[in-house]
Amino acid sequence: MGTNRMTFFSIMATAAVFMAGVLCSPVTMAAKDPVVVGYIGSFDSDTGKSTIRGAEIAIEELNAAGGVLGGRQIKLVKADTREDVTEGIKAYEYLAETEKVDFIISGSIDDVSLSWLPRMAEYKIPTLDTWTSYVGIIDMVVNEYDKYKMYFMNVACDYALATLYVDFGKDILADKMGWKTTVVLQEDTAFGGGVFELVDQMLAPEAGIEIIDHIVYDTNTVDFSPIFSKAAESKPDFIYLISSVRSQVPSSQYVKLQVPVPMTGINVAAFGKDFWNDTGQMGGGTSTLSPIPSVGFAMDDRTKAFVEKYEAKYGNSRPIFPHFNGFNAYYGMYNAFNAAERAGGFAPLDAWVTEMENEDLKIYKDGKLWLRYGFWKPGEIEPRTNREYTHNIKFDITQPLDDGAPSMVVIQWYEDGSTAVVYPEKYATGEFGVPSWIK
Numbered sequence: 001m002g003t004n005r006m007t008f009f010s011i012m013a014t015a016a017v018f019m020a021g022v023l024c025s026p027v028t029m030a031a032k033d034p035v036v037v038g039y040i041g042s043f044d045s046d047t048g049k050s051t052i053r054g055a056e057i058a059i060e061e062l063n064a065a066g067g068v069l070g071g072r073q074i075k076l077v078k079a080d081t082r083e084d085v086t087e088g089i090k091a092y093e094y095l096a097e098t099e100k101v102d103f104i105i106s107g108s109i110d111d112v113s114l115s116w117l118p119r120m121a122e123y124k125i126p127t128l129d130t131w132t133s134y135v136g137i138i139d140m141v142v143n144e145y146d147k148y149k150m151y152f153m154n155v156a157c158d159y160a161l162a163t164l165y166v167d168f169g170k171d172i173l174a175d176k177m178g179w180k181t182t183v184v185l186q187e188d189t190a191f192g193g194g195v196f197e198l199v200d201q202m203l204a205p206e207a208g209i210e211i212i213d214h215i216v217y218d219t220n221t222v223d224f225s226p227i228f229s230k231a232a233e234s235k236p237d238f239i240y241l242i243s244s245v246r247s248q249v250p251s252s253q254y255v256k257l258q259v260p261v262p263m264t265g266i267n268v269a270a271f272g273k274d275f276w277n278d279t280g281q282m283g284g285g286t287s288t289l290s291p292i293p294s295v296g297f298a299m300d301d302r303t304k305a306f307v308e309k310y311e312a313k314y315g316n317s318r319p320i321f322p323h324f325n326g327f328n329a330y331y332g333m334y335n336a337f338n339a340a341e342r343a344g345g346f347a348p349l350d351a352w353v354t355e356m357e358n359e360d361l362k363i364y365k366d367g368k369l370w371l372r373y374g375f376w377k378p379g380e381i382e383p384r385t386n387r388e389y390t391h392n393i394k395f396d397i398t399q400p401l402d403d404g405a406p407s408m409v410v411i412q413w414y415e416d417g418s419t420a421v422v423y424p425e426k427y428a429t430g431e432f433g434v435p436s437w438i439k
Contacts, residue, residue, distance in 0.1 A: 034075035035068055035346075037333075038095035040088070040116070041107030041131070043080040046272055046319040051107025051130050052078065054322060054329030057309050068337050069345055077101065081108055085115035092116035096123040102346045103127075103336055107325055109244070110134040110190045121147045126346050126356070128336055129153045130328035133161060133291075134190050142388045145378055149353050152375060154332045154393045155291050155325065158194035159385055160407035161266070163397045165199060165240075165289055168410050168423050169207035172432050173264070179237035183213040185227060185250070185265075186242040192216075195242050195266060212236055219245040224253040232261050241265035248278045255282035255435070262434040264288070264410075271295065273321040276417045284415030285435030287422065289408045291324035292371065296411045296419035298429055300365035306330050331373045335359045357391070362404065369404035401426045 039055060042048035059074045067073045077099045079091035088108060095101045096119065104120075104127040106113060113132040117140070120127050127150055129137075135157040141148045173179045184199070186192045196214070203209050213234045217227055227250075231239050239261050243250055247269035254263055267288040269275050273295055275283050293303055310322050319326075339355035346352050360374035376382070376389040384397050395407040401424055410423040412432055420430020 032072070034073045035103070035340075036075050036077060036099060036101045038099055038101035038104045038125075039076060039078040039107065040091050040095060040104055041081055041112075042083045042109075043078070045083060046274060046323055047109070047131055047325060048107045050272075050319055050323040050326030051105065051329040053310060053314060054130075054306075054326035055105050055333055057306060057313065058330045058333035062333070062337060069340060074337075081112050083109055083112060085112055088112035088115040089119060092119040092123075096125055101125060103340075105130065105329055105332060105336075107131050107329070110137075110194075113137060114190065117148070117151070120151060124150055124349055126150045126336065126349065126352055127152070128332045130155060130325040130332055133157050134194050135159045136190070136194065138389050138392045141390045142378075145390065149391070150349055152335075152356060152391045154328045154335065154373060154375075156395045156407035157389065157392050158191065159198050159387065160389075160392075160395045160397055161289060161291075162195050162198035163202065163385065164406070164408045164410075164424075165195075165266070166202045166206050167397070167399070168289070169203060169209050172410075172423055173238065174208050176432075177237075177262075179262075180208065181210050181212050181234075181236045182238050182240045183215065183231040183234050183236040183261075184211055184240045184242065185231060186214065186216050187219050187245055188216050189219060189245060191244045192242045199240070209237075222249060224250050225257060228254065228257060228259045232259060236261060239263040239265070241267055244268040248275065251275070251286050252279040252282040255279070255285060258435075258437045260438060262438055270411065270413060272319045272323050274318050275413065281417060283413045284417070285433075285438075286413045287432060288411060290411050291328075292406060292409055292427075293327050294324055294409060294411050294421070295321060296421045296429055297409065297427065298365070298421070300363050300370045302363055303327065303371065331361060335361055335373055369402070372404040374405070399424070 039052055041051055059076055062068055063073050079094045081088040081091045095104055104125050106129040110132045113129055133155050138157050141151055186196050241263055242265055247267045264287040267286055270286050270288045271290050271294055339352055339359055340346050343351035343355040357375055357377045363371040374394040376392050376394050378390050382389055394405055396403045396405045397407050409421045409427050412420050412422045421427045422430055422432040
């Protein structure tokens with residue numbers, strides 16, 4: 001009896017030690033470790049906040065649904081670039097070396113993304129850019145695929161953006177408005193230069209619109225009166241603005257000065273609802289290309305639900321409406337984790353890259369394809385520009401837009417503060433117009 005009792009307790013003790021070892025083993029503990037997602041971008045800009053918030057909402061949904069990769073929760077860590085190239089490098093190093101992230105989602109501006117790309121290639125961390133659109137980065141992926149294959153950009157690049165402007169120029173500005181000449185006002189940034197490059201190549205031959213002057217201005221410019229005067233002296237039919245940094249300044253001064261020339265183009269500040277108050281309600285008459293979705297955009301049910309969660313969670317703190325990169329962060333998180341589930345994680349890298357290339361997230365409205373988040377694969381040629389766009393979001397720059405992937409839309413701010421999409425026709429909710437002071 002005593003021997004049996006001792007044997008029994010000995011077995012139980014051994015079992016307890018074994019179970020404790022299992023529960024505390026590295027394999028079991030690793031299964032409970034979170035998947036670490038790093039955000040890189042500015043903390044204080046509307047752009048940065050939109051990306052952070054879009055990622056946060058997606059992470060909350062994925063965690064609430066039971067987690068990812070076998071029930072692991074997702075943890076978000078952040079690194080501030082302050083929209084500075086040197087800080088951008090430090091931020092990427094911090095996420096890689098200190099936080100040891102599995103995946104990075106970026107809300108960086110073009111010049112900052114360019115600064116940390118060498119670190120990305122060194123650390124080989126899967127990275128998704130939701131804001132940068134510089135086509136030169138996509139060319140780096142095309143030309144040095146093995147080095148940069150971990151990079152994906154889920155916003156249409158500069159070439160796609162400029163191509164839609166050419167279509168808008170032909171269909172609306174030239175054919176409908178009868179405009180044939182323009183002066184380009186371009187900020188001195190990589191973004192501005194990339195957009196102008198294609199506009200300069202295609203606007204005259206494809207839209208029949210001649211660029212009669214090209215004015216490049218510093219992003220710190222605070223007085224645009226001499227610039228607008230110089231542009232007006234050329235007597236163009238319209239001014240084309242390319243502005244992604246401090247875009248409220250040229251917008252409000254255009255209205256305040258009542259510049260006697262219509263102005264359209266690309267105005268990043270006008271992508272969000274805060275634009276109206278930021279310009280002192282002097283944004284009426286502004287029209288701009290915008291990545292999708294945007295203010296004035298008709299929402300499908302899934303995107304509408306995201307906006308409702310965003311507004312309920314963040315209240316009245318700016319940006320009061322997510323910029324396009326907020327949507328890109330939200331859907332991009334689903335792209336990245338869908339790919340990771342099929343690949344068995346973010347490592348090995350090649351498995352995740354292959355699955356990310358196969359991502360094709362389709363969103364429907366009224367039973368028809370409305371939005372699409374997929375990516376160009378290596379070797380695929382976009383027929384209109386005859387270029388490769390490896391790992392750029394797959395965009396349609398042909399008419400009609402049947403595949404739910406327009407590169408951009410054109411939105412219009414009216415003088416009563418309302419907005420509408422005015423081009424292309426499939427997504428239009430209003431009409432293009434000019435300010436009331438222009439007769």
